[in-house]
Amino acid sequence: GTGVAGINGGTGAYGGAGGNAYLFGSGGAGGQGGTGAAGADGVNPNPTGTAGTGTVGADKTTSGATAVGGKGGPGDAGDATTTGGEGGRGGNATSTGGGDAIGGEGGIGGDGAYGGAGGAGGNADSTGNAAVGGAGGAGGNAEAAGGAGGTGGKGGEAHAGTNSPSNAEAGNGGAGGNGQDSAISGGTGGAGGTGGAGGRAGLLVGDGGVGGAGGTGGAGGTGAPGGAGGAGGDGGGGNSDSPSPQRTAFGGDGGVGGAGATALGTGGNGGIGGQGGDGGASGMLVGNGGAGGAGGTAGAGGAGGAGGAGGAGGAGGSGTNNGPGQGIGGNGNNGGSGGNGGDGGNGGAPGALGGKGGSRGLLFGQVGTDGGVGAGGAAGAGGAAGAAGAGGTAGDGKTTDGSPGIGGTQGIAGQPGQPG
Numbered sequence: 001g002t003g004v005a006g007i008n009g010g011t012g013a014y015g016g017a018g019g020n021a022y023l024f025g026s027g028g029a030g031g032q033g034g035t036g037a038a039g040a041d042g043v044n045p046n047p048t049g050t051a052g053t054g055t056v057g058a059d060k061t062t063s064g065a066t067a068v069g070g071k072g073g074p075g076d077a078g079d080a081t082t083t084g085g086e087g088g089r090g091g092n093a094t095s096t097g098g099g100d101a102i103g104g105e106g107g108i109g110g111d112g113a114y115g116g117a118g119g120a121g122g123n124a125d126s127t128g129n130a131a132v133g134g135a136g137g138a139g140g141n142a143e144a145a146g147g148a149g150g151t152g153g154k155g156g157e158a159h160a161g162t163n164s165p166s167n168a169e170a171g172n173g174g175a176g177g178n179g180q181d182s183a184i185s186g187g188t189g190g191a192g193g194t195g196g197a198g199g200r201a202g203l204l205v206g207d208g209g210v211g212g213a214g215g216t217g218g219a220g221g222t223g224a225p226g227g228a229g230g231a232g233g234d235g236g237g238g239n240s241d242s243p244s245p246q247r248t249a250f251g252g253d254g255g256v257g258g259a260g261a262t263a264l265g266t267g268g269n270g271g272i273g274g275q276g277g278d279g280g281a282s283g284m285l286v287g288n289g290g291a292g293g294a295g296g297t298a299g300a301g302g303a304g305g306a307g308g309a310g311g312a313g314g315a316g317g318s319g320t321n322n323g324p325g326q327g328i329g330g331n332g333n334n335g336g337s338g339g340n341g342g343d344g345g346n347g348g349a350p351g352a353l354g355g356k357g358g359s360r361g362l363l364f365g366q367v368g369t370d371g372g373v374g375a376g377g378a379a380g381a382g383g384a385a386g387a388a389g390a391g392g393t394a395g396d397g398k399t400t401d402g403s404p405g406i407g408g409t410q411g412i413a414g415q416p417g418q419p420g
Contacts, residue, residue, distance in 0.1 A: 013033070013034035013193045013215075014033060014034070014193050014194050014196065015030055015031030015032050015033045015034070015193060015194065015195045015196030015212035015213075015215070015277060016030070016031040016196045016212075017030055017031075017196045017197045017198075017199065017277075018030045018031075018196060018197065018198045018199030018209035018210075018212075018280060019199045019209075020199045020200040020201075020280075021199065021200065021201050021202035021206050022202055022203065023202045023203050023204055023205075024202040024204060024205050024206055024283070025201065025202045025205075025206045026199075026201055026202075026206045026207040026208070026209065026287075027198055027199025027200045027201045027206070027207070027208050027209030027280035027281075027290060028198070028199040028209045029198055029199070029209045029210045029211075029212065029290075030195055030196030030197050030198045030199070030209060030210065030211045030212030030277040030280075030293060030355075031195070031196040031212045031277075032195055032196075032212045032213045032214075032215060032293075033192050033193030033194050033195045033196075033212060033213065033214045033215030033274035033275075033277075033296060034192070034193040034215045034274075035192060035193075035215050035216045035217075035218060036189050036190030036191045036192045036193070036215065036216070036217045036218030036271040036272075036274075036299060037189070037190040037218045038189055038190075038218045038219045038220075038221060038299075039186050039187030039188045039189045039190070039218060039219070039220045039221035039268035039269075039271075039302060040186070040187040040221045040268075041186055041187075041221040041222040041223075041224070041302075042182070042184035042185050042186050042187075042221060042222065042223045042224030042265050042268075042305060043184065043224060044144070044145050044146030044147070044182050044184060044224045044225070044227075045080075045081065045113065045144055045145065045146075047078070047081055047082055047083040047112070047113040047114050047144070047147075048081045048082065049078075049081065049082045049083070050078070050082060050083045050084075050085060050116070051075060051076035051077060051078040051082050051083065051084055051085035051110050051112055051116065052075070052076040052085045053075060053076075053085050053086045053087075053088060054072055054073035054074045054075045054076070054085060054086065054087045054088030054107035054108075054110075054119060055072065055073035055088045055107075056072060056073075056088045056089050056091070057069050057070030057071050057072045057073075057088060057089065057090045057091030057104035057105075057106075057107075057122055057134075058070035058091045058104075059091045059092045059093070059094075059122075060091060060092075060093050060094070061093075061094040061095075061096070062094075062095050062096070062097070062099055063095070063096045063097045064095075064096075064097030064098050064099060064128075065095070065097065065099040066095065066099040066100045066101075066102065066129075067093040067094055067095040067099060067100070067101045067102070067126075068093055068102045068104070069090055069091030069092050069093040069102065069103045069104030069122035069124070069134060070090070070091035070104045070122075071090060071091075071104045071105045071107065071134075072087055072088030072089050072090045072091070072104060072105065072106045072107035072119040072122075072137060073087070073088040073107045074087055074088075074107045074108045074109075074110060074137075075087045075088070075107060075108070075109045075110035075116040075117075075119075075140060076110050077110045077111055077112060078110055078111065078112020078113055078114075078116070078143075079112065079113070080113055080143070080144055081113055081144070082112050082113055083112045083113055083114040083115075083116060084109050084110030084111050084112030084113075084114070084115050084116030084140035084150060085109070085110040085112075085116045086109055086110075086116050086117045086118075086119060086150075087106050087107030087108050087109045087110075087116065087117065087118045087119030087137035087153060088106070088107040088119045089106055089107075089119045089120045089121075089122065089153075090103055090104030090105050090106045090107075090119065090120065090121045090122030090134035090135075090137075090156060091103070091104035091122045091134075092104075092122045092123045092124070092125075092156075093122060093123075093124045093125070093126075094124075094125045094126075095125075095126040095127065095128065095129065096127050096128070097127070097128050098128040098129055099126070099128065099129055100126060100129045100130045100131070100132065100166070101124040101125055101126035101129075101130070101131045101132070101158075102124055102132045102134070103121055103122030103123050103124040103132065103133045103134030103156035103157075103158070103171060104121070104122040104134045104156075105121060105122075105134045105135050105137065105171075106118055106119030106120050106121045106122070106134060106135065106136045106137035106153040106154075106156075106174060107119040107137045107153075108137040108138045108139075108140065108174070109137065109138065109139045109140035109150035109151075109153075109177060110140045111140045111141045111142075111143055111177075112140060112142070112143060112144075112147075113142065113143060113144035113147050114142050114144070114147045114148050114149075114150070114227075115139050115140030115141050115142045115147070115148065115149040115150030115177035115178075115230055115258075116139070116140040116150045116177075117139055117140075117150045117151045117152075117153065117230075118136055118137030118138050118139045118140075118150065118151065118152045118153030118174035118175075118233060119136070119137040119153045120136055120137075120153045120154045120155075120156065120233075121133055121134030121135050121136045121137075121153060121154065121155045121156030121171035121172075121174075121236060122134040122156045122171075123156045123157040123158070123159075123236075124156060124157070124158045124159070125158075125159045125161075126159070126160055126161060126164055126166075127161035127162070127163055127164065128161065128163045128164055128165075129160075129164055129165065129166050130160065130164070130166035130167055130168075130169070131158040131159055131160045131164070131166075131167075131168045131169070132158055132169045132171070133155055133156030133157050133158040133169065133170040133171035133236040133238070133252060134155070134156040134171045135155055135156070135171045135172050135173075135174065135252075136152055136153030136154050136155045136156075136171060136172065136173045136174035136233040136236075136255060137152070137153040137174045138152055138153075138174040138175045138176075138177065138255070139151050139152045139153075139174060139175065139176045139177035139230040139233075139258060140177045141177045141178045141180070141258075142177065142178065142179050142180040142227050142261075143180055144180060145180060145181070145182040145183060145184055145224065145227075146179075146180060146181075146182035146184070146224050146225060146226060146227045146261070146308070147179065147180040147227045148179050148227045148228045148229075148230065148308075149176055149177030149178045149179050149180075149227065149228070149229045149230035149258035149259075149311060150176070150177040150230045150258075151176055151177075151230045151231045151232075151233065151311070152173050152174030152175050152176045152177075152230065152231065152232045152233030152255035152314060153173065153174040153233045154173055154174075154233045154234050154235075154236060155170055155171030155172045155173045155174075155233065155234065155235045155236035155252035155253075155317060155330075156170065156171035156236045156252075157170055157171075157236045157237050157238075157239070158170040158171070158236065158237075158238045158239065158249075158250075159238075159239045159240075159241075160239070160240045160241065160242055160247065160249070161241055161242075162241045162242065162243065163242075164240070164241070164242045164247065165242070165244065165247070166242075166247065167238075167240065167247055167248045167249070167250060168238040168239055168240040168247075168248075168249045168250065169238060169250045169252075170235060170236035170237055170238040170250060170251050170252035170317045170319075170330065171235070171236045171252045172235050172236075172252045172253045172254070172255065172330070173232055173233030173234045173235050173236075173252065173253065173254045173255035173314035173315075173333070174232070174233040174255045174314075175232055175233075175255045175256045175257075175258065176229055176230030176231050176232045176233075176255060176256065176257045176258035176311035176312075176314075176336060177229070177230040177258045178229055178230075178258045178259045178261065178336075179226060179227025179228045179229050179230075179258065179259065179260050179261035179308040179339065180226075180227045180261050181226055181227070181261045181262045181263070181264050181339070182223075182224040182225060182226050182227065182261070182262075182263055182264060182265055182305060183264040183265050184223065184224035184265045184305075185221075185223050185224075185265035185266045185267070185268060185342075185345075186220050186221025186222050186223050186224075186265070186266070186267045186268030186302040186303075186345060187220065187221040187268045187302075188220055188221075188268045188269045188270075188271060189217050189218030189219050189220050189221075189268065189269070189270045189271030189299035189300075189302075189348065190217070190218040190271045191217055191218075191271045191272045191273075191274060192214050192215030192216050192217045192218075192271065192272070192273045192274030192296035192297075192298075192299075192352070192374075193214070193215040193274045193296075194214060194215075194274045194275045194276075194277065195211055195212030195213050195214045195215070195274065195275065195276045195277030195293035195296075195355060196211070196212040196277045196293075197209075197211055197212075197277045197278045197279075197280065197355070198210050198211045198212075198277065198278065198279045198280030198290035198291075198293075198355075198358060198368075199280045199290075200280045200281050201280060201281065201282045201283045201287050201290075202283050203283065203284055204283050204284055204285050204286075205283040205285060205286045205287055205361075206282065206283040206286075206287045207282055207283075207287045207288045207289075207290065207365075208279050208280030208281045208282045208287065208288065208289045208290030208358035208359075208368060209279070209280035209290045209358075210279060210280075210290045210291050210293065211276055211277030211278050211279045211280070211290060211291065211292045211293035211355035211356075211371060212276070212277040212293045212355075213276055213277075213293045213294045213295075213296060213371070214273050214274030214275050214276045214277075214293065214294065214295045214296030214352050214354075214374060215273070215274040215296045216273060216274075216296050216297050216298075216299060217270050217271030217272050217273045217274075217296065217297070217298040217299030217348040217352075217377060218270070218271040218299045219268075219270055219271075219299045219300045219301075219302060219377075220267050220268025220269050220270050220271075220299065220300070220301045220302030220345040220346075220380055221267065221268040221302045222267055222268075222302050222303045222304075222305065223263055223265035223266050223267050223268075223302065223303070223304045223305030223342040223345075223383060224263065224265050224305045225263050225305045225306040225307070225308060225383075226260060226261035226262045226263045226264075226305065226306070226307045226308035226339035226340075226386060227260070227261040227308045227339075228260055228261075228308045228309045228310075228311065228386075229257055229258030229259045229260045229261075229308065229309065229310045229311035229336035229337075229389060230257070230258040230311045231257055231258075231311040231312045231313075231314065231389070232254050232255030232256050232257045232258075232311060232312065232313045232314030232333050232392060233254065233255040233314045234252075234254050234255075234314045234315045234316075234317060234392070235251055235252025235253045235254050235255075235314060235315065235316045235317035235330035235331075235395060236251070236252040236317045236330075237251055237252075237317040237318045237319070237320065237395075238250045238251050238252070238317065238318070238319045238320065238327075238328075238330075239320045239321075239322070240320070240321045240322065240323060240325060240327075241322045241323060242321075242323050242325060243323050243324070244323065244324070244325060245323075245324040245325050246325060247321070247323065247325040248319070248321065248325050248326045248327070248328060249319045249320055249321040249325070249326070249327045249328070250319050250328050250330065251316055251317030251318045251319040251328065251329045251330035251395035251396075251397075252316070252317040252330045252395075253314075253316055253317075253330045253331045253332075253333060254313055254314025254315045254316050254317075254330065254331065254332050254333040254392035255313070255314040255333055256313055256314075256333045256334050256335075256336070257310055257311030257312050257313045257314075257333070257334065257335040257336035257389035257390075257392075258310070258311040258336045258389075259310055259311075259336040259337050259339070260307055260308030260309045260310045260311070260336060260337065260338045260339035260386040260387075260389070261307070261308040261339040261386075262307055262308075262339040262340040262342075263304060263305030263306060263307055263308075263339065263340065263341055263342035263383045264342060265304075265305055265342050266302075266304055266342055266343045266344065266345050266380075267301050267302030267303045267304050267305075267342070267343070267344045267345030267380035267381075267383075268301065268302040268345045268380075269301055269302075269345045269346045269347075269348065270298050270299030270300045270301050270302075270345065270346070270347045270348030270377035270378075270380075271298065271299040271348050271377075272298050272299075272348050272349060272351075272352055272374075273295050273296030273297050273298045273299075273348065273350075273352030273374035273375075274295070274296040274352060274374075275295060275296075275352055275353045275354075275355070276292055276293030276294050276295045276296070276352070276353065276354040276355035276371035276372075276374075277292070277293040277355045277371075278292055278293075278355040278356045278357075278358065279291045279292045279293075279355060279356065279357045279358035279368035279369075279371075280358045280368075281358045281359045282358060282359060282360050282361045282365050282368075283361050283365075284361060284362060285361050285362055285363050285364075286361040286363050286364045286365060287360065287361040287364075287365045288358075288360060288361075288365045288366045288367075288368065289357050289358030289359050289360050289365070289366065289367045289368030290357070290358040290368045291355075291357055291358075291368045291369045291370075291371065292354050292355030292356050292357050292358075292368060292369065292370045292371035293354060293355040293371045294354050294355075294371040294372045294374065295351070295352030295353050295354045295371060295372065295373050295374030296352050296374045297352075297374050297375045297376075297377065298347060298348025298349060298350060298352065298374060298375065298376050298377035299347070299348045299377045300347055300348075300377045300378040300379070300380060301344050301345030301346045301347045301348075301377065301378070301379050301380030302344070302345040302380045303344055303345075303380050303381045303382070303383060304341050304342030304343045304344045304345075304380065304381070304382050304383030305341065305342040305383045306341055306342075306383045306384040306385075306386065307338050307339030307340045307341045307342075307383065307384065307385050307386030308338065308339040308386045309338055309339075309386050309387040309388075309389065310335050310336030310337045310338045310339075310386065310387065310388050310389030311335065311336040311389045312335050312336075312389045312390045312391075312392065313332055313333035313334045313335045313336075313389060313390065313391045313392030314332065314333050314392045315330075315332050315392045315393040315394075315395065316329050316330030316331045316332045316333075316392065316393065316394050316395030317329070317330040317395045318330075318395045318396040318397070319395065319396070319397050320396075326397070327397045328397045329394055329395030329396045329397040330394075330395040331392075331394060331395070332391055332392030332393045332394050332395070333391070333392045334389075334391055334392075335388055335389025335390045335391050335392070336388075336389040337386075337388060337389070338385055338386025338387050338388050338389070339385075339386040340383075340385065340386070341382055341383025341384050341385050341386070342382070342383040343382055343383070344379055344380030344381045344382050344383070345379075345380035346379060346380070347376050347377030347378045347379050347380070348376060348377035349376055349377075350373065350374060350375050350376035351373055351374065351376075352373065352374030353371075353373065353374075354370050354371020354372050354373055354374075355370070355371040356368075356370055356371075357369045357370050357371075
């Protein structure tokens with residue numbers, strides 16, 4: 001739904017009137033009107049609770065047969081005020097004979113006001129065949145204004161023992177969840193206060209007091225930012241103790257970072273300037289009327305909200321071979337794109353009226369000049385573009401006996417958002 005605008009600022013205080021002279025002498029100057037209060041910044045709601053965690057996948061242990069860990073359950077969905085639940089961990093798998101060990105996949109995080117984290121993948125340990133770690137679950141997406149996406153779950157570890165004729169392949173990290181747009185604008189600035197009237201001159205001779213200038217309008221509030229994307233989960237580590245040069249230990253790839261969201265709400269409009277105070281009247285016989293005070297300048301528009309930052313890509317896991325085979329690190333994944341910034345608010349409109357000039361003496365003197373019209377306020381700046389998520393780092397490739405390990409590739413940073 002459409003976000004609620006920020007609270008408007010209060011009106012500035014009236015300037016005090018200048019003092020009056022008695023028989024002879026000039027009236028006092030009126031005080032300047034107070035500055036209008038700034039409009040409130042747009043604020044995104046914060047979650048007040050977290051939904052339930054998904055069930056943990058069942059662990060599995062076999063001897064001489066394939067062991068498959070259970071899949072973790074999804075996190076419970078949140079609501080408008082509740083973060084989604086964390087996904088359940090995937091079950092661990094252990095095979096002590098000639099079978100494979102396959103870790104369970106982690107559960108996805110629940111969607112909610114903020115996205116829940118994805119569950120970690122289950123670990124795999126096989127003494128006699130392939131070991132495959134479970135993939136991490138994806139982070140949940142945010143649904144409330146400006147909510148952050150959940151982080152992806154870490155990939156499961158994989159270990160192949162000394163009797164294994166196969167590889168160790170760690171699980172990949174889960175993708176980060178996406179942030180949510182925010183349509184909450186900043187509040188309008190309050191009006192400037194009216195300037196005080198100039199004091200009346202002495203009854204017979206004297207100049208009227210100058211009217212006070214109108215107060216400056218309040219600045220508009222800043223729009224609320226878009227939600228950040230969740231970071232991708234890191235890949236698990238692969239580890240092999242096999243004496244075979246044909247066996248390889250693979251690190252898991254990191255998960256992709258979630259996208260940052262757009263700030264749709266604008267900055268608040270600037271408040272109008274206050275009216276100038278009237279100039280004081282001159283003495284009845286001789287004297288000049290007081291000049292009217294100038295109208296106040298309107299307030300500046302508020303800045304647009306910043307776009308949400310993209311989530312960082314997950315790092316690749318290390319591939320470590322303790323025998324003569326190869327160790328290959330996992331690849332870091334790409335960072336999420338940043339969200340676009342919101343548009344700046346409009347400056348307050350010109351046209352705050354100046355005060356009227358005071359009357360002149362009957363015999364000699366000049367009528368006071370009217371105060372000038374107040375200027376318009378400056379336009380608000382566009383919101384900053386959301387930062388791109390960093391690319392995930394490459395996993396190390398390690399071998400302690402034989403050819404050198406091979407590192408994974410570095411992830412690519414996401415695209416920055418557009419300014420408002």
